[in-house]
Amino acid sequence: MQKKSHAKTLEKIADAVRRARSILTVSHANPDGDNLGSQAALVLAARKAGKKAVVALQDPLPHRLAFMAGPAATVSPARLEKLADACDLIVVLDTCSLSQLESFAGAISRRKEKTIVMDHHSMPEAIGRLRLIDPGAAATGMLVMELLDRLGWPIEGPIVQALAGAILTDTGWLRFSNTGLAAILAVARLVEKGLNPHRLYDQIFQSDRPHRIRLMTRMLDGMELHCSGRLAVMTISRRDFADTGATRDETENLINEAMRIAGVEIAALLVEGDGRIRVSLRSRRKVDVAEMARSLGGGGHVRASGAKLQMPLDQARQLVIQTCRKALK
């Protein structure tokens, strides 16, 4: 996004936030660290500024991110309608796609006039009246941090931890390709404000249940390499969940394990759910997996994307291999 239009939109959003007496934040289904951290940071700061503010989630929190809940509460779509009526402003964070809002999509799309969007995914849809979409931002947490600065709201206390959680999960602890100087400086600033990085790392990345490790070993055991080792394909079946006792949210980040292998350009992970297959795609350097995901009916970032397929696991795997093979040609 152009610097000028970015600053202009940010100012308009700051103005809308300043004027609102009550704010509701929502994000994509299946909350991750950026989703939770961005929402918590904005809501906690708004409360400090004397506003009424709530975070509404549609799914229960994954076990390992429970400590990041902050002000978030899981609500039904009916309850969301009431919250959406009661607030002056709805802020959609970390998604700009109605399909990712799942059961909240209807309520949000019916309230365009009071809705604004802040996100770092490409291909924004026409949600809300104001949209700050910056695919160059490493995390939505970066955009929220900018907004708080613009508002002159202090970044302190639990807001520090929330923003750090957002930025450090979406950048894989400053390892992924979206990590640039801005993200590193933002984290440095959060350390200055009291963040204990080691403690946060321990909470996010070293707090797995043994079930998750057992699930991971099964996934790695079944990994296939195609296209002369440039494509790694992994699957997790319903049987794997049943046998290991792991839950669906415990598959987060497992796909990145395939990137340990030199020469792997694309990693694909297929997770079997109730009636549909969740496909995650990662690329190291060259391939635009956002475009690949779109060809499968999904979306995402250039290096990290996903889609959902309505077909048996084996058929989905064949389709994904075919799609990846084409992209690697």
Ligand SMILES: [Mn+2]
């Ligand atoms: Mn994000």
